[in-house]
Amino acid sequence: MSNGFSAFLQELSNWAIPLIAGGIVLIALIKKVKLYEAFVEGAKEGFNVGVRIIPYLVAILCAIAFFRASGALDVLTAALAPITNFLGMPPEALPMAVVRPLSGSGALGIMSELINTHGADSFIGRVASTMMGSTETTFYVLAVYFGSVGVSKVRHALWAGLLADVAGLLAAVWICRVVFGG
Amino acid sequence: MNYVFAFLILVGVIFAAVNGKMAECTEAVIDAAKGSVELAIGLIGIMAFWLGLMRLAEKAGLVSLLARLLKPILRPLFPQIPSGDPALGNIVANLAANMLGLGNSATALGLKAMQELDRLNPDKKTASNAMCTFLAINTSSVTIIPATVIAIRAAAGSANPAEIIGVVIVTTGISTIVAITAVKLLEKLPVFRIRGEVEDE
Known part of the structure; x- marks a missing residue:
């Protein structure tokens, strides 16, 4: 290519x-x-939909902001490090993986930083790009989609979404290793 | 969602107290609250545009045509939706937009699909199986062209910004398969079953 x-x-x-x-x-x-x-x-409906999702977005984004700013997220990341190291994820990519389901702009920021520090064509740069491109901000999607129709009991959608994120984030590392080496 | 919400906030408060980050937390929450509204307001215009366009597509019969063309794939995923229902056509439109990396336009089409699924949902406060399946596919992201990532890589001077496309397609395929498997298995668990539900289909 x-x-x-x-x-x-x-x-x-x-x-x-x-x-x-x-x-x-x-x-x-x-x-x-x-x-x-x-x-x-x-x-005509566009306005109503936009307004309807506001309370749901505020709830979820504020909760996530709390969690991140308090340093709890860093502790979670440190706790996960032994597991992800064992699975072969580069330590530099871990914060990106943890933030990805919570905050799209946060993950994009970390990705840009990794690419600028390590280079876009480095292994870490490629892994970060792949993680960003192949997964979604699960919490945001759930809040917006369910919020738009007033659903508050999301049942198993959250767990299925998070499982898919874990699978995608780990697959990104493995497939980059196979395809690009490193 | 109740527990997730409580967990994020309570753990946040405890850690903020221990780490002495109360001021940062206060600021972050206020920023997030403001940002949420800006995000939602920013969606309104593009939402209106796609809802208008999709109404045209519906009246021209394009939405049900899309639903009929992709019936073999959609049927096993969404057995609860009557075949030929506009909900299916809207789901296809959202997934197609996601594949093309259309960002907010994909979201707008996704919300349109949610409205259609809501019409079929007997319990308005609780997610239906079809909604959960749709959301799982969406959160696993079905990307073919990760437009934003390619743009950032190009800006950072990558020798080949698009080289990640193949890898992204395989990765997103794996996570989508996991999402569908998980959602189909989890919906059978007693904890997640809809109250009063006898048989699902």
């Missing part, structure tokens, strides 16, 4: 939204849908 390929993928991401929007409008026009009315009717 070359830089050309990377540029192509960036372009694909750039093209996606205009193409999808254009396609939907064109087909709706052919099917004689009242375009403008239908669009506005749907868009």
Whole structure:
């Protein structure tokens, strides 16, 4: 894969939204849908959804902020270190792995820092990139998605999401080792 | 969620007291509260745009077409959703947007799908099995193009910013398989069963 390929993928991401929007409008026009009315009717809901998720977001993001700022997260990270070292995760990548499910912007910050310190093409840089690209901010997704429909009992969704995160974060290390060496 | 919330805050308070970080904690919480509202408000515009566009897609029959095309994959994942229901089409739209790395647009489409799932949910306060499965797939992230990461790598002077794509696809595949397996196994546990539920499907 070359830089050309990377540029192509960036372009694909750039093209996606205009193409999808254009396609939907064109087909709706052919099917004689009242375009403008239908669009506005749907868009009206946007405000309500945005407002509805606020209390859920405040609850979860404040709780996480508490946990991080108090130093509890650092203790958790230190406690996990023996396990993750044993599993072959580079110690530098551990804080990234712990923060990833809790805070997307936090993880992005750590990733940028790791890339700047160790280099984008170092093993740690590649592992951090892969972790960032292949997992989601589970707590944020749960708060926003369930909050938007007023669901407060999330049942097993949280545990399934966290298990998937653990699997993804460990898989990132192993697969990078196999593919890139190091 | 009650226990998670209590755990994060109580453990936070205890550690803040021990570490003498009360001031930092106060500041962090206030910032987070402010940030949450900014995040939500920031979503409103893009939310409105996609909800408008999806209404067009629905009226043009595109959403149910999508649901019908991908029926063989969706059926085993979401057995509770009647086939041809718009919820399925919206789920597909969200997953497609995620794969393309469309960020907030993917979120907007995901929330649209949640509205459809909510319509089918008899107990409005409790997550349905379909919702949990959908969320598990979403939190495991189904990415093909990690656009943000590639951009940061390029900015940091990587010789090949996109080289991680293959690795990301494999990793995200593994975590998605784990997510689906976990959600399907966990939903059978008595602790997570919906109260008063006899048989699920």
